[in-house]
Amino acid sequence: MNQTKNKQSTILGIDPGTRITGYGIIKTNSSSYDVVDYGCIRPPANLKLTDRYLIIFNGIEEIIAKHKPEVLVVETQFVQKNIQSAIKLGMARGIAIIAAKRYGIPVFEYAPTKAKKAIVGTGHASKEQVQMMVKHLLKLAAVPEPEDAADALALAICHAHQAQFTEMLEGEI
Numbered sequence: 001m002n003q004t005k006n007k008q009s010t011i012l013g014i015d016p017g018t019r020i021t022g023y024g025i026i027k028t029n030s031s032s033y034d035v036v037d038y039g040c041i042r043p044p045a046n047l048k049l050t051d052r053y054l055i056i057f058n059g060i061e062e063i064i065a066k067h068k069p070e071v072l073v074v075e076t077q078f079v080q081k082n083i084q085s086a087i088k089l090g091m092a093r094g095i096a097i098i099a100a101k102r103y104g105i106p107v108f109e110y111a112p113t114k115a116k117k118a119i120v121g122t123g124h125a126s127k128e129q130v131q132m133m134v135k136h137l138l139k140l141a142a143v144p145e146p147e148d149a150a151d152a153l154a155l156a157i158c159h160a161h162q163a164q165f166t167e168m169l170e171g172e173i
Helices: 049-067 082-104 112-120 128-137 148-173
Strands: 010-017 021-028 033-041 071-075 107-112
Touching: 010 049, 010 082, 010 148, 021 049, 033 049, 033 128, 033 148, 049 082, 071 082, 071 148, 082 107, 107 112, 107 148, 112 128, 112 148
Parallel strands: 010 071, 071 107
Antiparallel strands: 010 021, 021 033
16 A cells, blocks of 8 residues: 555455454554544344345445545454354455455455554454554544454554555665
8 A cells, every 4th residue: 555644545444254244444644543434234144144245245335435445454364163154254255355346446454463463562462452452543432342343443553554664664765
């Protein structure tokens, strides 16, 4: 992501899931982050999985159309013991990626441990620690809920940190 000083960029973070997909949007420049919106997409649990996927896709498309992010950041897949859960989560990730690509938006992926380390300072931070640090970094009145939305905001902040670091390196070369 090429950022020049004081140029604002809008970053959309997605924490994919088939029951709850968290999203968080921040605007960032070289020195600050401002929250734009956050929340979750909750397809009804009684629907068939294929119908839930469509609701997630449509929800992400609505968010993209409304906020016009320059970047989408998605959490990489966490390998679970239950292969069926891993497949379902992978599908939800794919939906987010396809929605972004449909709008020509670059996609970046970060492991949950990398996002936690960028926010809290340790890759093994608890959900509560992530929520508290996101609240602090974005100067929110309360911790962002649900935790899936906080995770999505953490991914967006993680990418902003990475983009700042890359920009610094490129400026020194």
